[in-house]
Amino acid sequence: MFDNPITADTTRLHPDVSIIVPVYNVERYINQCLDSIKSQTYTNWECLLVDDGSTDASGKICDEYAQNDSRFKVFHKSNGGLSSARNYGIDHASGDYISFCDSDDWIESEYLQTLTQLMRDYDADIAQVGFWKDFGGHQHIKDVFSTTTVLSKKEAICGLVSDMVIHSYVWNKMYKRSIVSAEFPVGQNFEDIHVNTMWFARINRLVCSNIPLYHYRVRRGSISRKNLTSDRVDFIKSMRFRFEYLDRLYPNLISPEISNTVILKSYINSAKIIARKETDRKVATDVINSFSQQLKSEAKSSNNNLNVKMRFRLWLLCNYPLVFIRVMRVLASLDLHRKFMSKQISH
Numbered sequence: 585m586f587d588n589p590i591t592a593d594t595t596r597l598h599p600d601v602s603i604i605v606p607v608y609n610v611e612r613y614i615n616q617c618l619d620s621i622k623s624q625t626y627t628n629w630e631c632l633l634v635d636d637g638s639t640d641a642s643g644k645i646c647d648e649y650a651q652n653d654s655r656f657k658v659f660h661k662s663n664g665g666l667s668s669a670r671n672y673g674i675d676h677a678s679g680d681y682i683s684f685c686d687s688d689d690w691i692e693s694e695y696l697q698t699l700t701q702l703m704r705d706y707d708a709d710i711a712q713v714g715f716w717k718d719f720g721g722h723q724h725i726k727d728v729f730s731t732t733t734v735l736s737k738k739e740a741i742c743g744l745v746s747d748m749v750i751h752s753y754v755w756n757k758m759y760k761r762s763i764v765s766a767e768f769p770v771g772q773n774f775e776d777i778h779v780n781t782m783w784f785a786r787i788n789r790l791v792c793s794n795i796p797l798y799h800y801r802v803r804r805g806s807i808s809r810k811n812l813t814s815d816r817v818d819f820i821k822s823m824r825f826r827f828e829y830l831d832r833l834y835p836n837l838i839s840p841e842i843s844n845t846v847i848l849k850s851y852i853n854s855a856k857i858i859a860r861k862e863t864d865r866k867v868a869t870d871v872i873n874s875f876s877q878q879l880k881s882e883a884k885s886s887n888n889n890l891n892v893k894m895r896f897r898l899w900l901l902c903n904y905p906l907v908f909i910r911v912m913r914v915l916a917s918l919d920l921h922r923k924f925m926s927k928q929i930s931h
Contacts, residue, residue: 590626590701599655601629601681601696601758604673606666611641613688613801618649618656620690626697631656632673637663642687667768667775670754674766682764684754685798692797699758702791706734709763709787714796715756720803733792738837740790741830744780745838745846750790752777756798763787773815777822781829813862813871816854823850844882845889851875852897859912868909876905 603621607614621631633656635643643660650656661672670684681703685691695713702711735743735750743749754776763786768775784790827843855872862868879902890898900908 589697590704598678599628599630600679601626601683601700602673602677602679602761603629603631603683603685603696604634604670604677605631605685605687606634606636606669606673607638607642607646607687608636608663608666608669609638609640609642610687611638611645614642614645616690617685617687618646620693620695621685622649622653622656623693624691624696625693626700629655629696630677630679632676633658634669634673635660636665636669637661665771667770667772670768670775671766671770674764677761680761682759682761683757686755686800688801688803689755690799690801692799695797696758698793698795698797702732702793703758703760706789706791708734708789708791709760710740710783710790711758712750712790712792713756713798714794715798715800716796718799718801731794735790735792737784737787737789740787741784741834741837744784745826745830745842750792752780753800754780755800759783760787772821773811773818774822777819778825781826785830785833813858813864813867816858817871820847820850820854823847841889848879848882848890848898849894851879852894852901855901855908856897856912859909860916869906872901872905872909876902876908 605617605621610617618631618633621629633646633650635646635658637660643658646656646658650658657676659672659676661669664672674682681700683696683699698713699711702708740750744752752774763783767779767782769778772778823846827838827847830838831843855875858868858871862871879898897908900911
């Protein structure tokens with residue numbers, strides 16, 4: 585990939601890169617994650633394994649890696665959640681660059697080499713690579729750029745807001761230590777949206793590579809798939825924080841039409857997911873009723889930027905939330921029926 589690949593300076597008193605890995609009850613996956621870190625072609629790194637009160641063998645496995653390789657550093661703490669573990673790792677990191685890896689994911693051997701080279705070649709504050717989504721039986725690549733691309737602060741923030749050019753995940757990225765601080769919101773999901781909003785506001789440039797080097801494992805029971813309804817409420821909180829924060833710093837960067845439209849879509853899609861998947865009907869009804877009340881004052885200003893389907897769903901959500909729930913459930917049943925019939929026909 586690079587004409588003059590850099591090599592790690594192992595004579596330094598501290599590592600170039602700190603990889604932060606929060607660990608909680610992942611004994612089934614942790615070996616693959618840590619083996620992938622150990623096999624990196626770039627060697628001057630430290631890996632901070634933050635055992636967040638695991639009740640399985642995860643903590644013991646981490647200790648075994650640390651005993652065999654001093655670059656692995658294990659911290660055992662009481663359970664505080666993903667944000668707490670990441671903040672703990674940041675506070676104890678000593679590298680010039682920070683990277684995050686979830687303990688049920690894994691990375692290609694050139695991951696650190698590629699990101700570190702991108703950071704240095706382009707004097708970037710953040711570097712990003714493409715990634716694979718692994719569903720167990722199959723994988724597909726998620727990347728946006730056809731070649732290496734450099735973005736200014738304004739371009740990077742606008743790309744982050746769209747969630748199409750830059751995704752809000754902290755994994756698949758490398759950050760300059762100087763822009764990173766322990767600001768993950770404890771007890772809240774979609775914490776990546778929160779911190780990336782603040783960290784992107786501190787950069788001069790971002791560099792993106794299309795090469796997929798991170799493997800994101802999609803699995804049931806992971807942190808991001810528990811407590812569906814509270815998860816969606818946290819998503820809306822994070823999106824609101826994003827636009828309020830950016831509006832305070834850069835009042836003219838994101839137009840009110842764009843921010844309002846994104847917020848409305850967040851509500852509509854979250855309400856759809858809750859209506860379809862929340863098993864406790866009272867919880868679903870209460871939350872969607874609250875969405876309806878919150879939206880009534882906001883829906884008028886940016887309604888025109890929604891397509892016809894989203895506009896209809898918004899109208900239904902604002903005026904007839906119980907009907908919205910029933911319609912979403914009927915549509916979900918029809919989707920399942922269509923998938924079943926297509927499988928029968930294919931066989």
